[in-house]
Amino acid sequence: MINAIAIDDENMALEVIKSHASKVPFLELAATFTDAVQSLEYLKSNPVELVFLDINMPDISGVELAALLPKDTQVIFTTAYSDYAVQGFELDAIDYLLKPFSLVRFLKACQKAQEWMELKPANRQHYLYIKTSDGQVKVKFIDLFCCEATGNYVTFHLRTEKILSRMTLAEIEKSLPSSFIRTHRSYIVNTELVDKVERHQLLSENQNFPISLSYMDQVAAHFDSNR
Numbered sequence: 001m002i003n004a005i006a007i008d009d010e011n012m013a014l015e016v017i018k019s020h021a022s023k024v025p026f027l028e029l030a031a032t033f034t035d036a037v038q039s040l041e042y043l044k045s046n047p048v049e050l051v052f053l054d055i056n057m058p059d060i061s062g063v064e065l066a067a068l069l070p071k072d073t074q075v076i077f078t079t080a081y082s083d084y085a086v087q088g089f090e091l092d093a094i095d096y097l098l099k100p101f102s103l104v105r106f107l108k109a110c111q112k113a114q115e116w117m118e119l120k121p122a123n124r125q126h127y128l129y130i131k132t133s134d135g136q137v138k139v140k141f142i143d144l145f146c147c148e149a150t151g152n153y154v155t156f157h158l159r160t161e162k163i164l165s166r167m168t169l170a171e172i173e174k175s176l177p178s179s180f181i182r183t184h185r186s187y188i189v190n191t192e193l194v195d196k197v198e199r200h201q202l203l204s205e206n207q208n209f210p211i212s213l214s215y216m217d218q219v220a221a222h223f224d225s226n227r
Helices: 009-023 036-045 063-067 082-090 103-119 169-173 213-225
Strands: 002-008 027-033 050-052 072-078 094-100 126-133 133-141 144-150 153-158 162-167 182-184 188-189 200-206 206-209
Touching: 002 009, 002 036, 002 103, 009 027, 009 103, 009 133, 027 036, 036 063, 050 063, 063 072, 072 103, 126 162, 144 169, 144 206, 169 182, 169 188, 182 206, 182 213, 188 200, 188 206
Parallel strands: 002 027, 002 050, 050 072, 072 094
Antiparallel strands: 126 133, 144 153, 144 188, 153 162, 182 188, 200 206
């Protein structure tokens, strides 16, 4: 699922994007904004992967705003002025939609974004979605201490809670950035949150995670390479 927002100073244009987005099964339009500054405030605590961005806006143009977006946030420019097309692609935008655009053209742009998301490495993502009995739960890597396997389930140890999901460590390992390493057959640990490295365990904010004999060399090599 691609998490996105739309920014345009015209409400009518945003309604068109909302309508089109509701018909794209792999796209979630989390919010819309007519004010560019408000959108930047939102993104500080709500990172998204894709922004539908109008170019010709008052105060801050879409081109200027694109330069202020968080790293790795992808852009699809939307505008009524074809003169901006070249400038848009020079900024490495995923696509450029010329208003008024059809659902078919909108879907094509979204498919381009989906292809890019599938190709990008996990290190460029800041979070993942965990499937639980209550639905999909967003987990930010910065809040995740470790993943602990118990049978066919994995417990995600976060700063404020624990989340249980029916899956294996092998499955989740593919979605984690390189800062997460296997320390034990039952543990994957976020080394960015580790405070102290001992021979048989890692310590992180009053929590300790075991290092088994078979993973000692791997753990040592990781910390040696990141000194």
